Amino acid sequence: MKFKGVGKMGILEETKGLVENSIQELGLPKAVFEHLKEPQRLMIVNIPVRLDSGEVKSFIGYRAQHCNVLGPFKGGIRFHPQVTIDEVKALSMWMSLKCAVVEVPYGGGKGGVVCNPKEMSEDEIERLSRGYIRSMLKIIGPEQDIPAPDVYTNPQIMAWMADEYSSAKGHNEWGIVTGKPLIVGGSLGRLEATSRGCYFVVEDAIEKLGLSMQGLKVAIQGFGNVGSYAAKLLADAGAKVIAVSDSGGGIYHEDGLPVDKLMEHKVKEGTVSSYPQGKRISNEELLILECDVLVPAALENQLTSNNAPNVKAKIIVEAANGPTTAEADSILTDKGILICPDILANAGGVVVSYFEWVQDLESFYWSEEQVNSRLQLKMADAFRRVYDFCQRQEVPMRKAAYMLAVKRLGEGMLTRGWVKK
Ligand SMILES: NC(=O)C1=CN([C@@H]2O[C@H](COP(=O)(O)OP(=O)(O)OC[C@H]3O[C@@H](n4cnc5c(N)ncnc54)[C@H](OP(=O)(O)O)[C@@H]3O)[C@@H](O)[C@H]2O)C=CC1
């Protein structure tokens, strides 16, 4: 039987399918699925925010706390107009799996607010961020649930959130969120951590296929926190970043794009698509470019049954969460493309969030070199375990990663007595 990826039934149902399938194949008690199929807790809040106009507008916020068998809930908060309950639930389940794959002592959580930060002032975003934390006060905490950045949230938002929580508690609690600015308990290396983790995965994956970083042709969808630093790290190491994109479209140059200049252009103009050198392309065109490595680093469901038959990359490194639908996963696997799945490929963010949290709890801060070298060890170890499993069991990398993660979650449940043999 083919192991399915996320897709047609919707990302949540597809992820549950993958988890259930893994439980069966591992011979774990069925009760493990009863613990994993839904979040342990789902909080839905209404957050009234005073707009600059003086009008009050309310926003719906979610926090899904998926499973804390291996540690406190952990995961980002997304501010996006298309956030849904099912998306937040799926993202929280991926966090449980991701933390298990890289063996950090966390459970999975994820938050979201239905809003469009691009249409809000900085002050309005601050009031919304503080309102979110006030609404979640009873269920979050450094030992309970530790949020972090995700799509359209950033270190400044994390600082407001940490400040709001600290004010409510009456003392500073830097360990309440990660991805903070350095001055309020952030960690060196966290800003680039997800991208650096992806970079290490690219290094390991190309080695398996006998490719070299020098001149490696890379296409990257999404030029936010993850996509832009992934582009920079790869270009600095000698790869040729031939295309990048954002929500405004993409830009392509067969000889490689100047990533530092693109980053400056993005800050000034708000999009990479208007960069004056190269050819403008759509996000759809980017995904099917002739390249060695494709890095989806934007949103879910980008690689679908429509475009997968035309994908020409040799390797896909899923920097985004859930970029590949079930049907696409199957088509791409049949084409022999090496897919490094999201729960492995983008785990660098949560690994360095873990380091940040440890530093906050100890009030003792590490050098950037320490952070990056520990991240490299974690990512290399996880890649090796997933790749070895995939070779031994003759299964795709996604299945290998899911099985290793579910095995660890199941072992945690058996050991704690949540389920019996
Ligand atoms: N930040 C982190 O530490 C982690 C993030 N991730 C995942 O990585 C992905 C990207 O997150 P992150 O970089 O933090 O988010 P950002 O908000 O920093 O960036 C998101 C990027 O995606 C682009 N984008 C949005 N919609 C589209 C679209 N329809 N087509 C193409 N590009 C689009 C945005 O474009 P524009 O700039 O024009 O708005 C932006 O460049 C998400 O899937 C996230 O869950 C995973 C692990 C950790």
Ligand SMILES: O=C(O)CCC(=O)C(=O)O
């Ligand atoms: O850094 C974290 O805690 C979580 C990052 C995140 O949201 C993710 O990995 O999807």
